[in-house]
Every structure is written in C-alpha cells, then in structure tokens.
Amino acid sequence: MGCRRRSLRRRHRGCRQWADGGCCRRRSLSPARSAGYQGNSALSGAAILTAEEMRAAEQAIFDSGVAPYALMETAGAAAADVIWRAGGVRDTLVLCGPGNNGGDGFVIARLLKARGVPVRVAATGESKTDSSQKARRAWAGPVENIADAAPATQIVDALFGIGLARGLDGALAQRLGELVDAAERSYAIDVPSGVDTDGGVLLSPVPRFDLCIALGALKPAHVLQPAAGTFARLICADIGIGANDAKAFLLTPPDLAEPAPDAHKYTRGLVDIVAGTMAGAGILAATAAAHAGAGCVRHLAPEPTSRLPNAVIMVTAPDAGAVTKALQDERIASVLVGPGLGRSDEARKRLSAAVTAGHPLVVDADGITLLEAAPDMLPVGTIITPHEGEFSRLFGEITGNKIDRAREAARRMGGVVVYKGPDTAIASADGRIAVWHGGSPWLSTAGTGDVLAGICAARLAVTGDPFLAACEAVWLHGEAARRAGAAFIADDLIAHIPAAVAARTQ
Numbered sequence: 001m002g003c004r005r006r007s008l009r010r011r012h013r014g015c016r017q018w019a020d021g022g023c024c025r026r027r028s029l030s031p032a033r034s035a036g037y038q039g040n041s042a043l044s045g046a047a048i049l050t051a052e053e054m055r056a057a058e059q060a061i062f063d064s065g066v067a068p069y070a071l072m073e074t075a076g077a078a079a080a081d082v083i084w085r086a087g088g089v090r091d092t093l094v095l096c097g098p099g100n101n102g103g104d105g106f107v108i109a110r111l112l113k114a115r116g117v118p119v120r121v122a123a124t125g126e127s128k129t130d131s132s133q134k135a136r137r138a139w140a141g142p143v144e145n146i147a148d149a150a151p152a153t154q155i156v157d158a159l160f161g162i163g164l165a166r167g168l169d170g171a172l173a174q175r176l177g178e179l180v181d182a183a184e185r186s187y188a189i190d191v192p193s194g195v196d197t198d199g200g201v202l203l204s205p206v207p208r209f210d211l212c213i214a215l216g217a218l219k220p221a222h223v224l225q226p227a228a229g230t231f232a233r234l235i236c237a238d239i240g241i242g243a244n245d246a247k248a249f250l251l252t253p254p255d256l257a258e259p260a261p262d263a264h265k266y267t268r269g270l271v272d273i274v275a276g277t278m279a280g281a282g283i284l285a286a287t288a289a290a291h292a293g294a295g296c297v298r299h300l301a302p303e304p305t306s307r308l309p310n311a312v313i314m315v316t317a318p319d320a321g322a323v324t325k326a327l328q329d330e331r332i333a334s335v336l337v338g339p340g341l342g343r344s345d346e347a348r349k350r351l352s353a354a355v356t357a358g359h360p361l362v363v364d365a366d367g368i369t370l371l372e373a374a375p376d377m378l379p380v381g382t383i384i385t386p387h388e389g390e391f392s393r394l395f396g397e398i399t400g401n402k403i404d405r406a407r408e409a410a411r412r413m414g415g416v417v418v419y420k421g422p423d424t425a426i427a428s429a430d431g432r433i434a435v436w437h438g439g440s441p442w443l444s445t446a447g448t449g450d451v452l453a454g455i456c457a458a459r460l461a462v463t464g465d466p467f468l469a470a471c472e473a474v475w476l477h478g479e480a481a482r483r484a485g486a487a488f489i490a491d492d493l494i495a496h497i498p499a500a501v502a503a504r505t506q
C-alpha cells in the first residue's frame with residue numbers, strides 16, 4: 001500500500017490550461033488569479049460562487065477601500081475588452097436593465113464607443129442603483145426603448161445578472177430572443193438574462209448566446225444544466241474578486257504520474273470487479289479499469305466468459321460465498337460492485353460480500369439501487385456514481401441545486417458522490433466539490449457509466465484517495481469521449497482511455 005501511494009503522488013497544475021487566455025468553455029481565468037486555489041488538493045480550478053457568496057466577495061473588496069463604482073468600471077472594462085477582441089468594429093446594441101448588470105452595460109457601451117465601435121444602448125427603464133446611475137450618466141449617447149430598438153450585428157445582454165429575482169416578463173423575454181436571433185454575435189454579461197444564478201434553471205425563455213462573460217467568478221448557472229446550455233462559450237473575466245473561501249470549483253485536468261521504476265502489478269493496484277448476471281456491464285467496467293492505470297484487474301463473475309481481455313483475470317465466483325473468499329486478499333486495492341450485478345437476492349448477497357470485504361470501494365448501477373435508500377451502510381470513503389434516477393432513489397428529496405445535493409449526499413454517506421450527468425458534481429464528505437461540464441453529448445449512450453465506474457476503481461486503486469480518484473476518473477472519461485468523436489459506443493470509449501491518461505502523465 002505504502003509503495004503504491006508513494007509511486008502515484010501527484011499535483012494538479014492549477015489553471016495552466018487557461019494560461020493562453022483563450023475564450024472558450026472551460027478556458028477562462030488568468031493563471032495569477034487561479035494560483036490562490038492551488039492549496040485545495042484536486043481543486044485547483046475556477047471557483048464557483050453562489051450569488052450570496054459573490055456579494056460577500058464583492059463586499060470584501062469594498063471593505064478594502066474599493067468604491068462600488070470603481071468595481072463596476074473594472075467589470076465593464078473587462079467585459080468590453082473581451083467583446084472588442086472577439087467582435088472588433090461591428091455595429092453593437094447594448095441592452096441595459098435597471099440594476100448593476102445594466103450599469104455594467106453602460107460602461108461597456110462607453111468603452112466600446114471610445115474604441116470606435118458604433119454602439120447604441122437600449123434600456124428597460126430607469127437605472128435604480130447608485131452605480132448604474134453613475135454609469136448611465138457617463139454614457140454620452142441616447143438611450144433607446146428596448147421595445148423599439150432596431151436589431152444590430154452584435155447584441156450585448158446586460159439586462160439582469162445575479163440579481164434576477166423572477167422570470168422576465170413575456171414581452172421582454174421575447175424581445176431579447178428576437179434581438180439575439182437577429183444578431184451575428186451575442187454576449188451575455190455575467191449570466192444570460194432569465195437564468196437562475198444559483199439554481200441553474202431557466203426562469204423564463206432564454207436565447208442561446210455565443211459567449212457568456214462571467215464577472216469575477218463562475219456561478220452555478222455557468223456549469224449546471226439547463227442554464228449552462230444557454231451559451232456556446234464561456235469566459236470568466238478577472239475583476240479582482242478573491243474566492244479563496246469558495247466551496248465548489250471547476251474540475252481541472254489531473255496531473256498523473258508514471259508508475260514508479262520499481263513498480264509491479266500489485267503495487268500499481270489490484271482491482272476486483274464483483275460482477276453479476278448481466279455480463280456485458282461488468283466486462284466493460286473491468287476492461288476500462290485495466291486501461292486506466294491499474295496494475296491488475298480481476299473479474300469475479302458467476303459464469304466464465306470469453307469476452308474479457310486476456311489481461312483481465314477471470315475468477316468464477318458462482319455465489320456470494322465465493323465472492324467473499326476471493327476478496328480475502330490483502331493485495332486488493334479497490335473493489336467495484338454494481339455494473340451488471342442484477343437485483344436478485346443473490347445480487348444483494350454479492351453486494352453485501354463486496355461491502356463487508358473491507359477494501360476501498362466503488363458502488364455503481366444496481367449496487368446503488370440495491371442499497372435501498374440506506375447509503376449509510378457503505379464504508380466511510382466509498383465512491384458512488386449515481387445518475388439522476390439512482391441519486392433520487394438513494395437519497396430522496398434534497399433541496400438546492402445539483403452542487404448542494406451532491407454535497408449533502410456525500411455528507412450523509414460519509415464518502416464521495418459522483419453525481420453524473422451532462423454536468424457532473426463530485427462531492428466529498430469533507431465538503432470539497434468539483435464540477436465537470438461541457439463534455440461530449442455522445443456520452444449519453446449505454447455502458448458509458450460502467451466505463452466510468454471501472455475508471456473510478458482503477459484510479460482509487462492507484463491513488464488510494466477517493467476524492468482525487470473520482471476527479472481523475474471523471475476527467476479521463478470525458479477526455480476519452482472527446483477523443484472518441486461522434487457516435488461511439490462504450491466499447492470504443494475504452495480504447496481512448498490510455499491516450500487520455502498519456503495526455504496528463506508527466
């Protein structure tokens with residue numbers, strides 16, 4: 001065990017992938033700002049702040065002596081700079097709401113105009129905050145009524161940000177949609193107007209923007225569906241917000257290490273897959289585990305099969321007693337149970353054998369279903385990988401957004417929850433949360449969950465750290481899918497795991 005851990009110590013690289021200042025989803029922060037997050041193991045990505053946390057972070061800046069209007073100028077300048085670089089000199093219409101998001105819009109309009117961009121401004125009505133009134137006064141041009149404003153090549157949505165309290169009224173939502181549809185390029189300032197910042201849901205119809213410019217930090221709406229689907233690309237502009245107290249972070253690519261020079265298959269990690277009657281799922285999981293860095297994988301199934309890779313050791317374990325016996329091996333570094341397990345009484349016994357064996361554990365699929373709303377029966381540190389339906393069956397109703405639900409579930413079970421979906425929240429019982437989003441939509445195909453569970457088991461065997469293992473697995477799974485391209489099946493996905501591992505190995 002000690003040798004295995006020593007050989008696989010690793011560090012994440014912080015936000016190096018964003019150092020190019022690229023303007024795309026999952027490329028957002030400056031390296032200088034992200035450096036502050038590096039102390040949080042496996043959590044070196046961009047901070048995700050709720051509206052309340054964002055206001056607290058802003059207040060900290062004000063308390064340090066920065067005037068609110070100065071911060072608005074900083075935010076508007078950062079956004080204007082992005083729009084200038086992306087759009088250059090194109091006729092632009094900036095839509096301004098009554099609050100500080102609208103104030104940002106007036107600053108953006110003024111600064112773009114100063115750069116020679118033909119800019120018009122349309123507002124919903126009066127500006128209601130001190131800062132937004134100041135920004136409006138500094139805008140020297142006319143202010144049109146949104147209802148009558150002519151379309152433009154570029155649209156900037158500065159109607160509502162984190163202060164949106166309810167859905168837009170029908171006429172305004174429709175007008176916003178028409179203007180965005182008519183434009184060649186569209187930008188949402190901070191969040192697209194109509195999305196619930198914390199919930200990640202749509203409070204009224206929201207058009208799809210080309211680019212969302214998050215101000216200061218990411219918000220749940222930037223990473224959780226369906227809100228995260230309302231823009232094609234995302235950039236987070238640095239406005240000097242300190243987010244060291246953030247509880248949730250964007251998942252970043254892991255840094256993996258080669259096996260130690262003196263490694264052998266057991267020091268690299270022996271993974272046992274406790275399979276059941278539905279052979280395919282267990283085979284997918286075992287094959288994925290074997291491709292994700294484990295030293296050795298054993299497949300414990302009721303029946304022999306000829307469909308396993310030669311490198312996977314087939315162990316015929318016809319009943320739970322045989323599973324218990326096979327798991328009495330101190331070399332085992334992790335056990336996966338669930339894929340293809342079935343839901344019979346015998347499956348339940350096999351699950352029990354896996355759960356009580358005393359090894360680091362990953363539970364997926366039927367294993368989760370068989371727990372029957374008793375997640376606390378799992379050993380501390382277990383990784384579970386539920387999709388939406390499995391999560392609800394296991395934990396029942398938990399309030400809050402997906403990040404909140406994952407956090408509470410991890411606390412209740414005392415382990416790591418990989419709450420799967422197009423947005424996957426990875427939560428640890430100690431409160432750490434990483435969110436992965438923006439992956440290939442082709443992952444929505446049968447068997448990919450089994451592959452993810454197998455990768456989790458491999459990384460758990462390699463690292464001995466459940467949260468780190470889950471973070472690595474989710475990233476590797478998403479990266480393998482990206483490399484697999486379109487219309488792949490789960491079997492194809494496995495072939496791309498080694499390249500994903502290689503891409504992150506020093």
Ligand SMILES: NC(=O)C1=CN([C@@H]2O[C@H](COP(=O)(O)OP(=O)(O)OC[C@H]3O[C@@H](n4cnc5c(N)ncnc54)[C@H](OP(=O)(O)O)[C@@H]3O)[C@@H](O)[C@H]2O)[C@@H](O)CC1
Nearest residue numbers: 072075098099100101160161162163164165166167168190
């Ligand atoms: N703090 C700072 O200095 C900085 C903040 N920054 C920026 O400020 C943004 C947050 O600003 P904010 O808090 O003023 O809220 P914001 O999103 O503009 O909207 C609130 C207004 O909208 C109104 N309203 C709400 N829902 C509505 C609806 N459905 N239909 C109609 N009206 C509705 C609401 O009125 P009420 O609910 O009272 O009726 C209120 O008047 C943030 O996202 C970032 O862009 C940056 O500049 C950095 C510096």
Ligand SMILES: [K+]
Nearest residue numbers: 157160189191
């Ligand atoms: K907005």
